[in-house]
Amino acid sequence: MVDVEWLVKNATYRPHCYMCFTDGASVRFVFASQGPKPVERCSPWVLLQSLRAKTGNVTDLDNSIRGNLTLFTDRDPETEYPSQEVVWARFEAAFGALWGLVTFAPVFRDYYMEALNQFYADNVMYLELRALLPQVYELDGSSHDQAWTLQAYQDLTKQFISTHPDFYGARIIFTNHRHAELSVVAAAVKEAMRLQKDFPDFLAGFDLVGREDQGKTLWYFRDALALPAEQGVTLPYFFHAGETTDGEGTEVDQNLLDALLLNTSRIGHGFALQRHPVAKDLSRKRRVAVEVCPISNQVLKLVKDLRNHPAAALMMEDHPLVISSDDPAMFGSSPLSFDFYEAFVGFGGLKSHVGSLKQLAMNSIRFSALTPKKRGDVRTEGNPNS
Template identity: 45%
Template sequence: MDWLVRNVTYRPHCHICFTTKGIVQFRFAHPTPHTSEECRKWILLEDYRRQVQNVTEFDDSLLRNFTLVTPHPEVIYTNQNAVWSKFKTIFSTISGLIRYAPVFRDYVFQSMQEFYEDNVLYMEIRARLLPVYELSGERHDVQWSVKTYQEVAEKFVETHPEFIGIKIIYSDDRSKDVTVIAESIRTAMGLRTKFPTVVAGFDLVGHEDTGHSLHYYDKALMIPAKDGVKLPYFFHAGETGEPVGISRGGQWESF
């Protein structure tokens, strides 16, 4: 996350907005991004830094918006709902940075570099593959994103030959309606057919205790089998601290 602040937010055409809900948003655009009800004013970050008295303190404050780290987590995060609220805000904040096409490529490479420095030689990542955009506003589809992961990984291996590679577990949010997830599963099937060495399978992500159970999606999850397509599932239970809840039930459903 430090790289996002010290590198990405210093790039040309990076704009910042403080929403009506107090959430920080970013967008690369030339000229200024379109305003909305939430983002009523975009400011070029280069200009904004000239106005602040202490740039280091400002950058440190940005970093605090990019991470869950806090001096007193037991006070701030009293339950999973509090953690997830902050977690989703972080995703919203950094989304406008990492979904900018030039940054997206560098972000994937930087991620591999940091994992490599931690002695990780193979990566499987869950990714929702949200649209990536250009400075002009042009948006790329999921196939472009998968292809970019593939190309960046190949480039990384050129200078790190012992690195095995990366695979994507295409994912969608378990809060969504079954018809939406059914379409995402069909998308995953198509991606795995076109990129069999890159796309590993499919999973559902998001807050498990407030999201739908796997049973809710049973008909959608059976689509690959009915169509005779092999689509591996990588179901996981990420929150098991509570004595009862969907996350624990999700473990049994996965089995």
């Protein structure tokens, strides 16, 4: 979410920040009051403060760290990332590198506040964030549970609103990884139900994230995902589905239809929706919006020319769409406006006009997890004449 420059200059310059180099030519970070425990397939930890004092060129070191935290490249992207396998490997490695930085409690709090500042500066007035709700750790190695993490998100959001009263707020979509075992996802769904009871106005729902082509299907997790209905609990789902180009006929290719059968509130990416006319018709009739992430789809090699993006046809068919940014800092882009620009010029072509942008912006409210009354309040605050 946050510009990588902020992470390098802010987080990695804090005291007690250690770094190691992995066998996969990436890095890992951890904050510790004393030397951290060794990590498998990672070189011995080195205190960054000491490393910077010894190195002859701090700028090169910082640039090297920055390169491990983003997919942005000064080289030809087609040469740097010749296939989806290569770009996804780099994508996941960058998340691994980020993890120890952003889950350190002081950085976690500052990182989220900086994210709100950057999204606000980009004219985002309401945010729904997918989050793994990690066990945030302290300098002494102790860690907090997921309820603490969600409470921190909520408290920080309220704090931000107190100084930015025109910012409408944020909600969290609790996520787990689609590579996890069924028992792990079942435990996550149960935890999501508990957290929703304690945070009814802040926890929006649940999703599974990760590379869809290589992950387990929604059908594999059907018993876990059926738990809320079996217990009479309404837990909204916001499933990633159809973020694939070459899975036609595979089990993964059924995720779109299964997402709809599981009553998903929105479809994350939905890039393959055009290949599924029944699912497409069903989602259009139910007004289940597709969260389109133009830059992400382009960088992760789902589409090269955005004029050929399936969303262009979906727009012409009046299928509900919302524009999202996925992981903007990872791509070196703005929080949201760059994605809106690419959607504007790429999907609508010469027929795009200010009304197209207005419709997409209104869709962000219409298909949000806000209650109907709050959606009306947001529209009224944003446009007194609406």
